[in-house]
Amino acid sequence: MPLTSLLFNAIAAGLIALQPGLTIVTALSDREGDYESIKTIEAVTADGVKIVYSADVPGAGGSGAAARSRKVSTRRTVKRDDLKNAHEYMQTFSPSAPEVVAGTTAIGASAAVLNELKAKGRTEFIFQTPGRQPSADKILAALTGSGARDAKSLDAIGKELDASKASGTLERVESSDVPFPVLVNGARTTVPAIHARGTFDDIRADFFFLDDPDNPIALKWTTGTATGALQVVQITFPAVAAANVESALKNSGRAEVHGIYFDFGSATIKPESEPVLKEIADALAKNRSWKLSVEGHTDNIGGDAANLDLSRRRANAVKDALSSRLHVDAARLATNGFGSTKPKESNDTPDGRARNRRVELVRQ
Numbered sequence: 001m002p003l004t005s006l007l008f009n010a011i012a013a014g015l016i017a018l019q020p021g022l023t024i025v026t027a028l029s030d031r032e033g034d035y036e037s038i039k040t041i042e043a044v045t046a047d048g049v050k051i052v053y054s055a056d057v058p059g060a061g062g063s064g065a066a067a068r069s070r071k072v073s074t075r076r077t078v079k080r081d082d083l084k085n086a087h088e089y090m091q092t093f094s095p096s097a098p099e100v101v102a103g104t105t106a107i108g109a110s111a112a113v114l115n116e117l118k119a120k121g122r123t124e125f126i127f128q129t130p131g132r133q134p135s136a137d138k139i140l141a142a143l144t145g146s147g148a149r150d151a152k153s154l155d156a157i158g159k160e161l162d163a164s165k166a167s168g169t170l171e172r173v174e175s176s177d178v179p180f181p182v183l184v185n186g187a188r189t190t191v192p193a194i195h196a197r198g199t200f201d202d203i204r205a206d207f208f209f210l211d212d213p214d215n216p217i218a219l220k221w222t223t224g225t226a227t228g229a230l231q232v233v234q235i236t237f238p239a240v241a242a243a244n245v246e247s248a249l250k251n252s253g254r255a256e257v258h259g260i261y262f263d264f265g266s267a268t269i270k271p272e273s274e275p276v277l278k279e280i281a282d283a284l285a286k287n288r289s290w291k292l293s294v295e296g297h298t299d300n301i302g303g304d305a306a307n308l309d310l311s312r313r314r315a316n317a318v319k320d321a322l323s324s325r326l327h328v329d330a331a332r333l334a335t336n337g338f339g340s341t342k343p344k345e346s347n348d349t350p351d352g353r354a355r356n357r358r359v360e361l362v363r364q
Helices: 003-012 080-085 111-119 136-144 151-163 241-251 271-286 304-324 350-356
Strands: 023-030 033-044 048-058 069-079 122-128 165-172 178-184 187-200 203-210 218-222 229-236 254-257 292-297 333-337 358-363
Touching (some): 080 111, 111 203, 165 203, 229 350, 271 304
Parallel strands (some): 178 229, 292 333
């Protein structure tokens, strides 16, 4: 059976392996605007799972192309025992927090939480509530401003993070799994999810967890407020990304590529994009007659002219990366940009906007 068929059979069964290279892209709503975070599994050991986190968090001015942003980059390690038994979901990745936070999970719930929802229909749960956490600007100022890494400043931030926790009981909403939409290696599909709801202090929250006890990713949570939303928009398996890009170009002449990431409002390519750039280069190396057009697309936040310019610069950045670093003949690559004129999904939600920010490849 082809590798891609095996993958989608696994998805249908609710299985997304917790493996090195697994990348989860999440759209979030923050008090200053919406943005994306990238969480990559760096290593899976007998002791735990090491996660690398990066995000460009908007600062004052909102999420438009001209807004300020701050880079956040950190690591977390979640212990094996916590993956099995913890009831606290610490979804915040803070540079001020220790790498290991005992008793917490990071990218989803534990097996115990999922199994209790399935067997009993309810489970005790703790998570960090939006609106109560110190802002990313405040955390980074404490780390990089005057008196950087001052023990008192970091201790105060830690106390604010502790105070942001809320506890309550999650109860399963539907008696069976619900289909949850997500991009898996660029393909639009659905995965089986458990929908649960609870009241946490004064906040009512909904959660959707991947129905897989070995990797119950938090696919979405909402609190009904402007700052209280998180949704996974893309999951990437490194082992089959190449097959998907090459197969799409062979079968339809076009491939959507969501694994190329850019700095906030910029055409600077993030380091996390390297595996997908290599997959594109490998596909071109195997198909010497191919010539491709690299197309850039944006969401509709900001002005039309700025989005059009950004989409063109991003397409050119991809071409430059392929030709300069991965030795693809530049004559085989053309570029174009369409700004926000060709959305694939609604621009009315953070997750729709995140999926509209993309690169497409078209065989010439």
